[in-house]
Amino acid sequence: MFDATDFMEINMGPQHPSTHGVLRLKLKLSGETVMACRPVIGYLHRGVEKICENKTFFQTQVWTDRMDYCSAVANNLGWAESVEKLFGITVPRRAQYIRTMLAEYNRLASHLIWLATHALDIGAMTVFLYAFREREQILDLFESFCGARLTTTAFRIGGLREDFPPGFEKQARAFLDRFPSCIEEYEILLTENRIWKKRTIGVAKLNAEDAIALGVTGPVLRAAGVPFDIRKAFPYAAYAEMDFEVPTRLEADTYARYQVRLEEMKQSARIIRQCLDGLPEGPTMAKLPKILRSEVNEIYHATESPKGELGYYLVGEKGSLNPYRFHVRAPGFANLQALPHMVEGGLVADIIAAIGTLDVVLGEIDR
Amino acid sequence: MTPESEPIQSGPEAPEAPAGAYIYDLKAAPNRQVELPKTVPLPGLQAYLADQKAALEADEAKWQKQLADYEAKLQALPEGKEAPKPPVRAAAKKDDYDMKTPVPSAPQDADLLRLVELLGERMEEAFEQAGELTCQVAKEHLLEALRICREDKQLKYEMLADEAATHYPAAEGFAFSVVYHLTSLSRHKRLRLRILIPEGFEPESACAVYRNADWLEREIFDMDGIRFAHHPDMVRILCPDDWEAHPLRKEYPVVGWGQRDIDFREDRSGRLARIAQEKAGNLGINLKVPKAE
Numbered sequence: 001m002f003d004a005t006d007f008m009e010i011n012m013g014p015q016h017p018s019t020h021g022v023l024r025l026k027l028k029l030s031g032e033t034v035m036a037c038r039p040v041i042g043y044l045h046r047g048v049e050k051i052c053e054n055k056t057f058f059q060t061q062v063w064t065d066r067m068d069y070c071s072a073v074a075n076n077l078g079w080a081e082s083v084e085k086l087f088g089i090t091v092p093r094r095a096q097y098i099r100t101m102l103a104e105y106n107r108l109a110s111h112l113i114w115l116a117t118h119a120l121d122i123g124a125m126t127v128f129l130y131a132f133r134e135r136e137q138i139l140d141l142f143e144s145f146c147g148a149r150l151t152t153t154a155f156r157i158g159g160l161r162e163d164f165p166p167g168f169e170k171q172a173r174a175f176l177d178r179f180p181s182c183i184e185e186y187e188i189l190l191t192e193n194r195i196w197k198k199r200t201i202g203v204a205k206l207n208a209e210d211a212i213a214l215g216v217t218g219p220v221l222r223a224a225g226v227p228f229d230i231r232k233a234f235p236y237a238a239y240a241e242m243d244f245e246v247p248t249r250l251e252a253d254t255y256a257r258y259q260v261r262l263e264e265m266k267q268s269a270r271i272i273r274q275c276l277d278g279l280p281e282g283p284t285m286a287k288l289p290k291i292l293r294s295e296v297n298e299i300y301h302a303t304e305s306p307k308g309e310l311g312y313y314l315v316g317e318k319g320s321l322n323p324y325r326f327h328v329r330a331p332g333f334a335n336l337q338a339l340p341h342m343v344e345g346g347l348v349a350d351i352i353a354a355i356g357t358l359d360v361v362l363g364e365i366d367r
Numbered sequence: 368m369t370p371e372s373e374p375i376q377s378g379p380e381a382p383e384a385p386a387g388a389y390i391y392d393l394k395a396a397p398n399r400q401v402e403l404p405k406t407v408p409l410p411g412l413q414a415y416l417a418d419q420k421a422a423l424e425a426d427e428a429k430w431q432k433q434l435a436d437y438e439a440k441l442q443a444l445p446e447g448k449e450a451p452k453p454p455v456r457a458a459a460k461k462d463d464y465d466m467k468t469p470v471p472s473a474p475q476d477a478d479l480l481r482l483v484e485l486l487g488e489r490m491e492e493a494f495e496q497a498g499e500l501t502c503q504v505a506k507e508h509l510l511e512a513l514r515i516c517r518e519d520k521q522l523k524y525e526m527l528a529d530e531a532a533t534h535y536p537a538a539e540g541f542a543f544s545v546v547y548h549l550t551s552l553s554r555h556k557r558l559r560l561r562i563l564i565p566e567g568f569e570p571e572s573a574c575a576v577y578r579n580a581d582w583l584e585r586e587i588f589d590m591d592g593i594r595f596a597h598h599p600d601m602v603r604i605l606c607p608d609d610w611e612a613h614p615l616r617k618e619y620p621v622v623g624w625g626q627r628d629i630d631f632r633e634d635r636s637g638r639l640a641r642i643a644q645e646k647a648g649n650l651g652i653n654l655k656v657p658k659a660e
Contacts, residue, residue: 041604041605042603042604042605042606042607045605045606047614049590049615050614050615050619050621051621053615054621085469085497086497087466087468088466088467088468088469088497089465089466090465090466090467091465158465212525212526212552213577213578213579214578214579215526215527215528215577215579217528226552228552233552233555234555234557286464286465286466287463287464287465288464288465288466289462289464289466295468295470296408296409296410296414296415297410297468297469297496297497298410298496298501298546298559299496299497299499300499300528300529300546300548300557300559302528302557309528311528311529311548313529313531313546313548315408315410315533316408317404317406317408318406318408320408324404324408324533325531325533327529327531329528329529329531329548333582333586334579334582337579337581337582366605367605
């Protein structure tokens with residue numbers, strides 16, 4: 001059908017600003033149509049799994065911050081819960097609530113940075129500034145809670161190091177009161193925007209069957225009509241006690257994913273409010289020995305990070321301070337595998353939209 | 368119109384990977400010695416029960432010895448002297464920690480029982496631990512087991528969530544375990560399939576059943592050097608194509624050339640290092656000091 005001279009092979013990245021880090025795509029083009037796409041990853045590989053196998057359980061947390069640096073708290077939560085499952089630790093209820101709340105704030109921050117960069121890639125500059133304005137306030141909250149804005153190291157095995165600082169709750173509530181109007185602002189800028197709709201509707205489609213076969217999770221799967229959310233399916237932390245909905249869309253395109261993520265932000269705000277209202281009294285740290293020595297055990301614990309299913313696979317060795325095996329199932333790694341399927345047959349300009357809508361962070365993909 | 372597309376191959380700049388796995392040559396780099404693990408922490412019901420039995424027997428033997436010693440002391444006691452106190456059997460240590468280590472138990476979940484029934488002889492071990500279902504299947508029958516999990520009406524595990532390999536250099540009869548974490552989206556269940564493979568064995572690729580096994584198996588090949596048979600594209604994914612070994616094998620060192628010593632230049636007397644050692648000793652942590660080149 002095509003002559004060999006019709007094709008052009010080009011590299012996109014690894015230093016392309018729209019690839020959100022160091023993602024390299026080998027493209028085979030025919031005119032403007034993408035014939036084949038092969039992602040090349042690993043430019044940010046630091047060997048987190050190997051390093052963590054040689055650190056004690058307590059020391060591994062700082063490495064989870066640095067995997068998905070846009071949602072460090074979600075990574076911390078998954079790590080803390082996995083280690084607790086490995087040891088069979090029960091966490092006090094107050095700590096569970098605070099963890100849930102911070103994880104949801106983190107979902108907001110992560111979705112905001114997604115919205116900002118995704119819109120910027122497609123050409124809507126203004127949303128970037130608006131979204132970063134709100135994200136800044138969330139990072140301030142993190143800073144007041146744990147002293148760091150991005151690499152939070154927010155939790156400890158068995159609970160939290162500290163309770164709220166004074167004034168935290170007031171600040172958190174003030175943000176929640178203002179946040180719905182902020183979402184309205186984004187919607188005014190984008191939802192009915194003709195350029196935005198032309199660039200996103202029908203672009204980078206991924207139907208439910210392919211999404212499941214390719215292991216895609218998170219908002220991308222839910223935008224294909226599959227109501228799978230680990231917070232509902234396998235409740236962890238305090239999510240079993242929370243009242244929230246799992247938004248889904250049937251269109252399975254970039255616009256549907258935008259709608260799902262916006263709706264998720266509203267639901268996150270709902271969860272945070274419930275956490276603040278129903279915050280139980282009590283200790284924030286379980287009673288634990290000073291040194292944790294594991295038994296022979298293996299666990300796989302998955303949590304719903306903003307990007308999808310974040311799973312930790314840990315193997316414990318009897319009497320050891322270190323995990324024998326530390327493996328991370330990064331949501332971005334699984335989602336990026338679907339990229340060739342989404343872009344092949346489309347236009348080369350739509351690759352930018354596809355990368356943005358997958359919300360890739362190369363830190364967790366390469367680990 | 369969707370054009371027929373061929374996947375791009377790695378290209379001429381990617382060197383051909385050697386046929387076998389790279390094994391790290393420790394003798395070539397004496398300053399990069401690693402301590403290989405001596406135990407095989409492979410969770411399992413049979414191993415756990417055997418361990419428990421051995422521990423009970425050891426405890427009983429210790430108690431019998433204590434009793435015998437006491438008897439001997441009584442026999443050897445000169446007349447008129449007060450008899451020593453009889454020994455007290457040590458009770459199990461009790462603590463009030465919020466921690467209860469999960470132990471393996473026999474399969475009770477309907478899914479696991481169904482799988483055991485369907486697999487029959489091909490199943491090697493099935494147990495539950497920490498609320499997770501594990502089924503170990505014979506390495507030759509992996510694909511059949513995966514197909515059953517995916518296609519059986521009662522099981523319906525639609526998604527392969529994760530695949531990971533663990534290196535057990537101290538084990539006899541096998542060198543790696545490969546685990547497949549399956550998720551049922553419709554029934555909200557999880558299941559772990561496990562195979563044990565010796566060095567050099569090529570398990571069947573799961574790509575035929577779950578398409579996303581492609582990258583997961585490439586990562587396992589990259590990190591542990593396990594090649595999968597009938598995989599569409601068995602090349603490295605995270606490390607560069609010409610990387611010299613497989614990093615997640617246990618014989619791969621973490622201390623490398625250019626690694627900074629703990630005795631840094633300012634610390635000529637070794638005072639800081641000593642303090643660090645003492646602090647670590649108080650915490651019960653064995654802080655290994657790497658030797659200078």
